[in-house]
Amino acid sequence: MNYYIYDNWQAADRLSPKIHKWNCGYCHMGFGMHTNANRGEHGVWIGPFDEIEYARNYFQLKFNGPLNECNCVHNH
Ligand SMILES: [Zn+2]
Incomplete structure (x- = not known):
């Protein structure tokens, strides 16, 4: 069971650093972004x-x- 922290530095509210479990829908979106050239952009x-x-x-x-x-x- 793996956990991740997602830090979205472009979020206006800066409330975004958040802990997710590996099977979260948001995390799956993150994995998708990982494979793209825009990794780290958002x-x-x-x-x-x-x-x-x-x-x-x-x-x-x-x-x-x-x-x-x-x-x-x-x-x-
Ligand atoms: Zn989540």
């Missing part, structure tokens, strides 16, 4: 993290803010 995927705790630790160190998790993290 945002970056960070990961994978083997455990949700690793993703949370990284998130808090990197973004120095409250955790922001997609609903997919809590769905099974």
Whole structure:
């Protein structure tokens, strides 16, 4: 079970860094972008993290803010 953090630096609200699970619909879009030339143009995927705790630790160190998790993290 892998987790990713998506940081969309073009988002106006800057609320966007968010933890996703590998099978999230958003993450699948991210994987698609990874294979294209515009990788990183709108945002970056960070990961994978083997455990949700690793993703949370990284998130808090990197973004120095409250955790922001997609609903997919809590769905099974
Ligand atoms: Zn998600």
